Amino acid sequence: MVCGGRRSTTQHILNSSTIAKLIMPSLRTCALLLMAATTSTAFTPSPYPPSAAVRCEKYILFSSNSNNNIDNHDFDDFAEFSSTQLASSSSSMVDNNSDDDSFLSSLQSRVQQVQHQSNKLPLMILDTMLPRQVLQIQIQHPTLKSLMKHRINMETPTLGMLGMARLSTGGMVPLKTGVEVEIIQMEKADVTSTMMSSATTSSDSSGGNEEPWDISLRGGRRFIIEGDIDKTTEGWTTATVKFLDSALEEENEVKQFSKPSMEEMNPLDCSTATTTTSSDRLSLARAISKCRQFTEPNMNMKDNASLVDRWIELAKQNERHPGQIDTLLKQLGSIPPEYEPTERALWVGALINPLPSMGVATEIRPALLVSKRAEERVQVALDAILKSIRHMDGSARMW
Incomplete structure (x- = not known):
């Protein structure tokens, strides 16, 4: 973007000093605009749906x-x-020999x-x-x-x-x-x-x-x-x-295990670490595969319902007041796609650990926040929703 520059009609080639004099007022104008813009908090649009009317305990x-x-x-x-104490600022990388610098x-x-x-x-x-x-x-x-x-x-x-x-x-x-x-x-x-x-x-x-x-x-x-x-x-x-950022975390997770280990580079060494590294490389793929279990038909559930659908059906029978689960679903929005395993696990955690608590599932929100990998989060959510379903249908009470 060009800010307030003036087109030159001079035919000869401009040297660096002349160019600096021409563009410096433009830089100052841009800086003033930047400083004015930063007087208010930068706006970051929320990726999550607007909330519906909330009916819950306070x-x-x-x-x-x-x-x-x-x-x-x-x-x-x-x-x-x-x-x-705040870390001291590093010395400037710019030589301050001139007003422009x-x-x-x-x-x-x-x-x-x-x-x-x-x-x-x-x-x-x-x-x-x-x-x-x-x-x-x-x-x-x-x-x-x-x-x-x-x-x-x-x-x-x-x-x-x-x-x-x-x-x-x-x-x-x-x-x-x-x-x-x-x-x-x-x-x-x-x-x-x-x-x-x-x-x-x-x-x-x-x-x-x-x-x-x-x-x-x-x-x-x-x-x-x-x-x-x-x-x-x-x-x-x-x-x-x-x-x-969930997507960036998952991308970095793949990159982390894309580098060959020392054992892979040296075929004379044992392959134990190589197998472990290869297994870790598939962690995100396993997370995506496990994510499908939340929404795929499950032959172990009544009427082959998915885990999420079965949980919602049972939770509506245990809600604290009529419409609690419907309101919760409006707040959460649609479940994220399976190729976003971290976001899907967080969605399931927010579903089975609503605010206020319904007392039908183990508390997994802290575990979801502190877990480092997508597969860990998905497994935590998967185990918790299964236990919650068995608790509500009476097949395996937790308390």
């Missing part, structure tokens, strides 16, 4: 000194984590700064969510309300949602992997007399009069925390994250 968050907190902890579980160096620094800020998310630690899932919460915590008001002014109002993992010692820690959630609804709660009494009590104990808000959040891109965890002056926590 999580309720009150002030931090209230007795009504979920699991007796504040929403910000990073409060006691020590944050590391200084300008280009400044522009480069600005672009890097914008890229860094675009991957910075405020964090909310409440529940493990998967892409496409919709969660309704009711909040009263002042800091959390300030965060929501701050983010709703963004072009795309998003924040990071993390769940908790239980250690073998019994302790709970936040997961490092979560999902970016979009605020799709925010309004004052229609508080019933019972809930109003509870909210008023918690507000009075904190010395304020905080009204509860109803918030709806929709899960989007997965991410992993790979940078610093910082506390803002406003009171919430932020972190630098890396967004994860």
Whole structure:
């Protein structure tokens, strides 16, 4: 793209100095446009369908000194984590001997700064969510309300949602992997007399009069925390994250095992590692093959129904209120194709672990988020939906 350049009518050949003088105003104009554009959050269209009206139970968050907190902890579980200092910027690769070079160096620094800020998310630690899932919460915590008001002014109002993992010692820690959630609804709660009494009590104990808000959040891109965890002056926590792309992960998985191993290069060595490497190369193909089991007719199911269809049929008999499963299916949209095994596994996980939980399947959302390969995710989802079907039809109760 050319920005504001002037066509020259000079017939002789321009030297490099003359060219630099001609294009520099254009570069400055482009830079100003870039800086103006970066004053708002970059818009990333969501690949997931818009949510339908949500009818489900709500999580309720009150002030931090209230007795009504979920699991007796504040929403910000990073409060006691020590944050590391930001890495110092590397020295400029541009020689600053001229005004033009200084300008280009400044522009480069600005672009890097914008890229860094675009991957910075405020964090909310409440529940493990998967892409496409919709969660309704009711909040009263002042800091959390300030965060929501701050983010709703963004072009795309998003924040990071993390769940908790239980250690073998019994302790709970936040997961490092979560999902970016979009605020799709925010309004004052229609508080019933019972809930109003509870909210008023918690507000009075904190010395304020905080009204509860109803918030709806929709899960989007997965991410992993790979940078610093910082506390803002406003009171919430932020972190630098890396967004994860399922297709790119699967592509890299194939590339990773496309390189010959040392044993393959040396025919004199044993072939044990070669067999393992060849097997790993087929991991994605196996994942795609296993994915078909979710939607193919299954002779072990009633009327040869597929696993997904059979689960939906049984779940409608166990739903908490009429229409719960239909609403869930509208939120999730169509099941991804079999050649997208990671996305299909995540879809199945969101189906059998809805929000709020129906209590008919084992919790697999954390496992789906932390798994590194598509085949692992598909196997986790496949095992879980089979167990859930057997639990609901009574052939093998889990509890």
